[in-house]
Amino acid sequence: MSTRQTELVREQEYVTRLYERLDVLRDRTQRSLKDVLATGAVGTLQNRSERDTFAEMYASRLARLWAVERGLVFGRLDHVDEGRLYIGKLGLTDDEQDRLLIDWRAPVAQPFYRATPAAPMGVTRRRHLQTKGRAVIGVEDDLLDLDALSDDDRATLNGEAALLAALDEHRTGRMRDIVATIQAEQDRVIRADLNGVLVVQGGPGTGKTVVALHRAAYLLYTHRQRLERRGVLILGPNPMFLRYIEQVLPSLGETDVLLSTVGELYPGVTATARDRPEVAALKGDPRMAEVLARAVRDRQRVPRKPIELDLGGHTLTLDRNLLEAARNKAVRTRRPHNQARAVFVRSLLNALARQAAKRLGKGLVDDDELADLREELRTEPVVKSALNRLWPYLTPQRLLLGLYGSPERLGHAASALTPAERALLRRDPAARGGEWTESDVPLLDEAAELLGEIDEQVLRATALQAEEELAAARQAEERERESEVAYAREVLELTGLSDVMEAERLAERQRGEGPYLTTAERAAADRTWAYGHVIVDEAQELSPMAWRAVMRRVPTRSMTIVGDIAQTGSAAGARSWKEVLDPYVAGRWRQERLTVNYRTPVELMAVAARVLATIDPSLEAPASVRETGAEPWSAPMAALPELVKAEIGEGGKIAVVVPDALLEPVGETVRAAVAGAEVIAPGAGRGRGAAALDAPVAVLGVADAKGLEFDSVIVAEPALIAAQSPRGRSDLYVALTRATQRLGIVYDQPPGEALSGLPRRGREATNGL
Ligand SMILES: Nc1ncnc2c1ncn2[C@@H]1O[C@H](COP(=O)(O)OP(=O)(O)OP(=O)(O)O)[C@@H](O)[C@H]1O
Numbered sequence: 001m002s003t004r005q006t007e008l009v010r011e012q013e014y015v016t017r018l019y020e021r022l023d024v025l026r027d028r029t030q031r032s033l034k035d036v037l038a039t040g041a042v043g044t045l046q047n048r049s050e051r052d053t054f055a056e057m058y059a060s061r062l063a064r065l066w067a068v069e070r071g072l073v074f075g076r077l078d079h080v081d082e083g084r085l086y087i088g089k090l091g092l093t094d095d096e097q098d099r100l101l102i103d104w105r106a107p108v109a110q111p112f113y114r115a116t117p118a119a120p121m122g123v124t125r126r127r128h129l130q131t132k133g134r135a136v137i138g139v140e141d142d143l144l145d146l147d148a149l150s151d152d153d154r155a156t157l158n159g160e161a162a163l164l165a166a167l168d169e170h171r172t173g174r175m176r177d178i179v180a181t182i183q184a185e186q187d188r189v190i191r192a193d194l195n196g197v198l199v200v201q202g203g204p205g206t207g208k209t210v211v212a213l214h215r216a217a218y219l220l221y222t223h224r225q226r227l228e229r230r231g232v233l234i235l236g237p238n239p240m241f242l243r244y245i246e247q248v249l250p251s252l253g254e255t256d257v258l259l260s261t262v263g264e265l266y267p268g269v270t271a272t273a274r275d276r277p278e279v280a281a282l283k284g285d286p287r288m289a290e291v292l293a294r295a296v297r298d299r300q301r302v303p304r305k306p307i308e309l310d311l312g313g314h315t316l317t318l319d320r321n322l323l324e325a326a327r328n329k330a331v332r333t334r335r336p337h338n339q340a341r342a343v344f345v346r347s348l349l350n351a352l353a354r355q356a357a358k359r360l361g362k363g364l365v366d367d368d369e370l371a372d373l374r375e376e377l378r379t380e381p382v383v384k385s386a387l388n389r390l391w392p393y394l395t396p397q398r399l400l401l402g403l404y405g406s407p408e409r410l411g412h413a414a415s416a417l418t419p420a421e422r423a424l425l426r427r428d429p430a431a432r433g434g435e436w437t438e439s440d441v442p443l444l445d446e447a448a449e450l451l452g453e454i455d456e457q458v459l460r461a462t463a464l465q466a467e468e469e470l471a472a473a474r475q476a477e478e479r480e481r482e483s484e485v486a487y488a489r490e491v492l493e494l495t496g497l498s499d500v501m502e503a504e505r506l507a508e509r510q511r512g513e514g515p516y517l518t519t520a521e522r523a524a525a526d527r528t529w530a531y532g533h534v535i536v537d538e539a540q541e542l543s544p545m546a547w548r549a550v551m552r553r554v555p556t557r558s559m560t561i562v563g564d565i566a567q568t569g570s571a572a573g574a575r576s577w578k579e580v581l582d583p584y585v586a587g588r589w590r591q592e593r594l595t596v597n598y599r600t601p602v603e604l605m606a607v608a609a610r611v612l613a614t615i616d617p618s619l620e621a622p623a624s625v626r627e628t629g630a631e632p633w634s635a636p637m638a639a640l641p642e643l644v645k646a647e648i649g650e651g652g653k654i655a656v657v658v659p660d661a662l663l664e665p666v667g668e669t670v671r672a673a674v675a676g677a678e679v680i681a682p683g684a685g686r687g688r689g690a691a692a693l694d695a696p697v698a699v700l701g702v703a704d705a706k707g708l709e710f711d712s713v714i715v716a717e718p719a720l721i722a723a724q725s726p727r728g729r730s731d732l733y734v735a736l737t738r739a740t741q742r743l744g745i746v747y748d749q750p751p752g753e754a755l756s757g758l759p760r761r762g763r764e765a766t767n768g769l
Pocket residue numbers: 163166167175176178181182183186202203204205206207208209210211564567598599706707708709737
């Protein structure tokens with residue numbers, strides 16, 4: 001046998017032992033879970049809640065043990081002091097507590113990612129193990145300290161880089177974990193301190209997203225107690241992106257992290273529509289905070305003329321002085337609008353009660369009598385309706401629709417904006433209850449902060465909610481119930497317990513009993529939840545108003561902010577990290593840079609870099625680690641169908657990135673040419689996103705391509721992409737950096753200097769034109 005084969009056999013023995021151990025642990029945990037659930041809903045409340053806590057613990061342990069099946073072990077360190085250490089997705093010990101496998105996040109595993117020949121950190125050899133299922137199919141060694149290596153060890157060395165093999169693989173439409181090949185500069189980001197704001201700036205393909213996800217897993221491992229209670233939130237740019245990344249954390253054994261977009265941050269509203277760039281820019285402008293604050297104050301109005309309340313036998317008057325006094329008293333409490341209302345109402349009712357006593361000829365009344373009168377007045381319809389007009393209960397939705405729908409209200413609350421800007425906010429009141437956009441969500445959140453909660457009972461009693469709001473709530477409830485049942489079914493299937501308990505019943509229990517909800521689930525439903533750590537990906541896209549909504553959710557400011565200023569596409573997005581962060585943590589944030597591009601090969605990056613230089617000549621493109629020899633090409637639009645087919649022949653996932661205006665026609669052309677091609681309409685939910693990621697060919701706009709990658713990318717009409725918004729050239733840069741293997745551009749409009757002169761391909765080229 002060759003050295004390589006001997007080593008494979010040896011490693012296989014060890015790896016088999018690890019999987020056997022994993023099987024034993026799964027069996028034990030499953031039995032424990034079954035035993036706990038079999039005790040049924042009996043005993044005292046405390047017994048039951050203890051049982052549920054145990055059940056939850058076993059179920060999540062079991063889920064973790066299943067999640068690490070693929071790639072359980074991927075590395076070995078030969079350490080001068082510690083001996084031989086195997087590194088994997090979780091830690092395993094035998095029954096004697098001897099360690100069999102080290103969790104990649106443990107401090108002793110760190111040299112696996114950081115050791116270099118110059119600084120070997122006590123390691124003589126780092127070995128990468130490649131596995132397929134439970135079989136070891138390859139070993140590769142990095143030699144770190146030749147002098148410390150014994151002769152025997154020298155005889156067993158194996159070479160070749162694991163990284164390049166991983167990078168060259170076909171893409172599957174889903175991001176994968178990179179625990180086996182994390183690079184040193186990435187490891188520094190992953191293991192950075194939990195506290196404070198860490199900005200990770202890096203060009204396309206430098207691993208920002210994948211590193212941010214591994215950081216979440218690392219932080220949960222290292223600070224489990226603190227973070228499990230408060231939860232970790234990861235914000236991504238669009239639902240399709242969340243679909244793309246959602247498997248990474250579970251594959252690392254972490255399931256309790258909330259993934260969301262800004263458009264989903266406000267419970268009960270799912271905003272998928274997008275505003276035009278100029279509208280989005282305005283709604284994201286920090287001046288909107290003052291506009292909303294004024295809009296709320298305008299709803300606490302004091303009319304010029306006194307209000308006469310006809311109470312059958314007699315009339316009571318609310319004059320300006322009285323109203324102003326009540327309003328000032330309420331405002332001075334500095335409580336949100338809906339809570340301050342109680343103070344306003346009480347103050348007015350007191351005044352009215354005194355007036356009534358006088359009218360009834362009672363003269364001086366004692367406190368009890370006054371209280372009786374007050375309560376009588378409170379239920380009088382004329383009084384109720386006057387109070388509702390003077391200081392209405394408001395939901396954020398009502399406030400915002402009321403503002404967008406009324407030129408008069410806008411004119412007042414938004415007087416700091418120009419008339420043209422106000423016109424951008426206008427919305428036809430007939431479109432009431434219509435779609436919310438992504439840029440509305442931070443405004444709803446801001447409004448919720450100013451308004452405060454409305455007591456559930458009050459909401460019901462006052463019939464404030466219009467019929468359609470109620471119907472929507474009912475529908476949402478039904479949808480929630482369905483998804484709970486589906487989730488419960490998955491858990492039962494995963495744990496092999498479907499015969500013991502029905503999905504409906506498990507869902508019932510999850511709903512009914514607080515402790516059964518995971519932290520992420522509880523946090524998602526609570527607008528005021530304070531997270532233990534928040535990670536923002538593609539952070540350059542967030543508007544100042546969106547930052548306010550994010551910062552509210554992390555009062556401790558323990559955050560990881562990941563992005564690339566050069567890729568900012570949104571008109572309301574960031575121009576610098578300083579501009580974003582100084583309002584919150586001036587001088588108290590730190591920055592790390594990622595400099596190596598693991599996605600885009602050298603040949604493609606050379607072209608993208610020319611576009612980058614047109615955005616700002618001082619910007620530097622990250623250095624690519626791979627060359628493929630495949631030069632980017634160009635062709636006329638008419639050749640697109642053939643070219644897509646040709647690309648399919650080459651294999652892997654293909655994307656056609658188009659200017660927004662061409663999404664439909666180009667989508668139709670591609671769909672007609674290729675069976676199974678998917679067109680992504682802007683704002684597609686996670687379900688549609690999944691279909692697109694799984695399809696062999698996806699046609700999509702740049703906003704939806706953000707953060708994704710494909711084996712081959714064809715960019716249609718690059719000049720139109722560059723011209724479609726003020727940040728269009730950044731969009732083009734994003735589009736050009738999505739491919740891991742091949743890139744082409746198709747156009748009829750001249751593509752601009754940076755992209756001209758690429759070798760021609762397709763019909764025109766074949767015709768020799
Ligand atoms: N250390 C690594 N080992 C293996 N693959 C890696 C490594 N680092 C990054 N990659 C791969 O490189 C690709 C790009 O990573 P990622 O999407 O995280 O980059 P990004 O910086 O977020 O890019 P963009 O800004 O363009 O969205 C992914 O396929 C990722 O898995």
